[in-house]
Amino acid sequence: MTNPDEVKEKFCEDPETLINVPKEDKLVNLANSGGEVSTCFQLSVKILEARNLPQTDLLSEADPYVVLQLPTASSATFKTKVVSNSNHPIWNETFSFRIQKQVKNILELKIYDADSVTEDDILFTVFFDTIEVSPGKPTRKTFSLNPQGQEELDVEFQIEEISNSQEKLITNNVLVARELSCLMVQVDKTGSTAAVTEEDELELTVKGSYEDTQISTLGSGMDDSFLFHYITAQEAEMRGCLKSLAVDGGSEGIPDENLTVPLNSLTMGEEVEVNVPAPDATALRLKLKANSCSEEGTVRLGFGLCDEEQVFLKKRKQVVAKALKRVLQLERELQEDEVPVIGVMAIGGGARAMTSLYGHLSALKKLDLLDCVTYISGTSGSTWTLSSLYEDPDWSQQDLEKPINHARENMTKSKLGAFSLGSMKGYQQELRRRAEEGRPPSFVDLWALVLEYLLHGKVTEHKLSEQRASLEKGQNPLPLYLGLNVKENNLGTLDFKEWVEFSPYEIGFLKYGAFIPSELFGSEFFMGQLMKKLPESRICFLEGLWSNIFSVNLMDTWYDLTSSAETWKQHIRNKTRNIEKEPPGSRSTSWINMSWLQPGAAVTQALQGLLTGRPLHHRCHNFLRGLHLHQDYSGQRNFCTWGDCHLDSDPSQLTPLQSQLCLVDAAYFINTSCPLLLRAGRSPDLIFSFGYSLNSPFEALEQMEIYCRGQGIPFPRVELSQEDRRQPRECHVFSDPDCPEAPTVLHFPLVNLSFREYSAPGVKRSPEELAGGQVDLTGFLSPYSLANMTYSGADFDRLLHLSAYNVQNSHSEILRALRAALKHCKRHQP
Structure with a gap:
């Protein structure tokens, strides 16, 4: 028998996951049965009549009929009879569906014009949310099919409870797993x-x-x-x-x-x-x-941290407490609730980001600060550093010279071998093997294999789940990797994007509160249950999707080429919002799709496909497949949406209904890994922000502030003087007294300032050493461009030493921030 406490912990980590349950659904918490029981209802839909339908044939009126589909109730499609030659058809036909009211049920009604010669024309599509229908009494709706005309459709709805018809549900009030x-x-x-x-x-x-x-x-x-x-x-x-x-x-x-x-x-x-x-x-x-099917669901529904991470945090706090006592020379040991959460946030930037992060981490190690860090998050090129370091379970307890030398060796060698005949045959065999395992073919997998050769020069067998060995004793910070899920072929990235978190413990969507064990990523799921387990991919395939720059579409490219930083900021201000603040009833429960009637619709759709299609997109099985959305999903505190994106209020277009995911580099939206640190339950007191942009040292941070402000996430204001923008310093401190919940952010932009004259803090360069301080970060021929994957030994060393120096030169600012983090932690204890 299932333990009630285990069920509550597994499926209801968030204390608000069982709120807002309508009384008429008779929802009962049956913890000892592994779920909740909810009554089913019968929905009757009577198609009455339509008026003033447009004439599509030259010589006659339309021959209309209606097609009904309710995917959450039935996979079948139903249709009325055809009424010949009429712009005022009367059907009076009734169709029935068995629905679960805890699920968002969107009925789709399509009016067609039958044609015996060509394909039937779609006149209108109506989407109706059945939540508007109250049980026990008929509800008649008149849908105005065209705001500019008189076209109307009359439909009558009725819902009745089905006696002795109940099913078990597992829900976090955003997603619902059904029996x-x-x-x-x-x-x-x-x-x-x-x-x-x-x-x-x-x-x-x-x-x-x-x-x-x-x-x-x-x-x-x-x-x-x-x-x-x-x-x-x-x-x-x-x-x-x-x-x-x-x-x-x-x-x-x-x-x-x-x-x-x-x-x-x-x-x-x-x-x-x-x-x-x-x-x-x-x-x-x-x-x-x-x-x-009595199997327990493998997809964890909940917005809280998993059990394994909470166990890790207890162990890591002991390490952090000892480190802070040493570094700050404290008189006593810190208690568990006094230990602040400190995170490292590294952005992307290809080999430049990888090399710079090695320098930053080596500096933290030399200053005895690495043991003060609880989390390290990365995206794109910075994930290459993390995935390599975590092959060693004790990497942060050792000198980083060995992994740095390994990176240097591969960065400075010729890359032609990656494209040799032998390498290409090896890639082909690996891709064929993955296809035989049942994985969708993807160009990004080929990029992953090439990248593996460029970074390591050989096949590496390391896997993400194996990084748990690096966390067993709390001996290292917890690594977090960020990806972005986008639409494959009908929207640009700015119009639809979802954060996806990768950790050694779990992989999941922050937006939906759905996670799976990391070793099961790529396997096939349905309704939260594991259907087909595939072998865990080597980590190189994850590195490929974390730095997937190939799934671009023309819309993204055009926006990137033509927009300015201010344009982006305004765009995000318009698109981010916390739906909690929306007034009740601001969303319509029904809407009309009339794109088929617009002039040149076929040409418009073809052009849209050309602009938004992703020819080289990534493919992998969607572990959310089959899960339904809760009837109140869009009103939940943890579900954050985008102001312009109607898909977030249209469950039939959201990710659970997709068979595959399309994951890209997070820099498609914001070049940051900060959303992982700001996830509920982590609540950092201090963030070390490492920026690797050559031309926009504060852009990602400013974008993150705008994003957080739109989503209601505490984050300090990024306020800069003209002098700071003209000449950034090695370290900038951002805090917000007006938002005491916000963490302090220490931002380290990639700048070459005092390093030109000092080889180490306080150690002035001799005339012979001045050349070592000349790091070309802005020139047209800078060796650190995003596309360059081959550095000279001198270029690698300069960038590595520059990054390390900038942290070491900011030692006093870091110590002040650590003391402030101690106070911040104490102020926010419950």
Whole structure:
């Protein structure tokens, strides 16, 4: 039996995950059964009539009919009869759906004009949120199909509770995992009268299931069996047909009728026999048995930190407390609740970011500050440093000379070997193996293999989950890696983006509060359950997607070339908001899509596809697949949306309904890894911000401030004088007395200031050493451009020493910030 405390801890980390539950749903917390029980309802939709429909044919009125679809209730599509030659059709047809009211149910109504010659034209599409219908009484809605015209559609809705119809749900009030059943199908060769050959195929389909359609070539001696996973409460059905294949690839002898079995007619655990019609009045007999899927969900729904991270934090606080006592020369040991959370935030920048981060971390090590850090977050090029360091479980307890020398060796060697015939054959074999495992093909995987050669010169077997060994005793900071999920082919990055966190413990979406163990990333999931486990990818494939700059579209490119920093800031101000602040009722529960009526629609859609398509996009299985959105998801405190992005209020367009993810470099939006540190539960008191931009030393930080302000996340104001902008210093301190919850940020831009004259703090360069202080960060021919992956030994050393010097030269500012962090931590203890 499941422990109630374990269930509560696993699925309800956030104290607000079980609030705002409507009383009429009779939702009961059944912790000892692994979920909550909620009543199902019957939704009746009566299509009444439409008026003043437009004339699409030259010689006659429209021949309209309506198509209904409610994916959260049924995968089937329903349609009314066709009313010929009428702009005022009357249907009066009723359709029924079994719905779960805890789920966001969006009914899609499409009005078509039937055409016997060409493809039917779509006149209008209406989306209706069924939450507007109260149980027990009919609700009539008139949809105005065109604000400029008189076109209208009348529909009547009614919802009634279904007695003795309940299902178990697991929810964090943003996503909902519903109860699954398994349908086992076995071909009964002894009971079949059909004479099948090895050329005959049996095709079985359960729409809306994980498997959808399965085809088996029938042959003597074969054990033909099928398994389908489907939502128990949905009105699913299994369809089957037998196909006899001719030698020329056609089909012969296919009976006109097929097998259809409503799955809700099956009694759980009882075997039934059905017949698939076959030629010559024979039949293929099948044995069916439906069972409840009792497996515990693998996707963790919750916005809190996972258990493993909380255990790590206790251990790490002991290390941090001792380090702070040494560094600040404290008189006594710090208690656990007195230990501040200190994070390192590194941005991207290719090899420049990788080299600079080595310098920054080596400086923190020399100053005995590395043990004061709880988290290290990175994106793009800075993740290359972290993934390499964490191959050693005790890296921060040792001198960093060995990993730095390894990086230097590979950065200064020729890269032609990455494109040799032998290397290309190796890449091909690796990609073929991944395809055989069931992974979607992706150009980004090829980039990952090339990148592995460039950074290491060999195949590395290290995996992300293996970095847990670096955290077992709290001996190292916890590494966090940031990715960005975008739309594959219909929106630019600024119009839709979602933070994705990678850690040795978990990988998940900050927006949805959904996480999986890191070793399962890339495996196949459905409704929160693991369906097909694939071997964990080597970390090089994650490095490839963390620095995936290839999934760009023309819209992103055009905006990047034409926009200024101020344009971006205004764009984000318009697009970020905390939906908590929206007045109730500001969102409409129904909306119309009329793009098909606009002049040149086909040309417009083709142009949009050209601008927003990502020809080289990344592909991987979506672990949110199948999960439904809670009816109140958009009003939850943890779900943050974007002001212009209607997709966030349209659940049918959000990530859980996508079969695959498209992950890109986070710099497509903001070149920062800060969102990981600011996640609820981490609450840093002090952040070391390492910037690696050549031309915009404060841009990412200013963008992060705007983003946080729009989302209601505490963050200090980034206020700069003209002198600071003209000549940045080695270290800038940002804090906000008006926002005491905000952390202090120490920002270290990539600047070459006093390093020109000093080889170490207080050590002036001799005339012979002045050349070592000339680091070209801004010149047209700077060796540190983003595209350059090969440095000379001297260029690597200059950048490494410059980064280390800038931290060491700011030692006094760092110590003051650490003392302030102690006070900040004490002020914010509960």
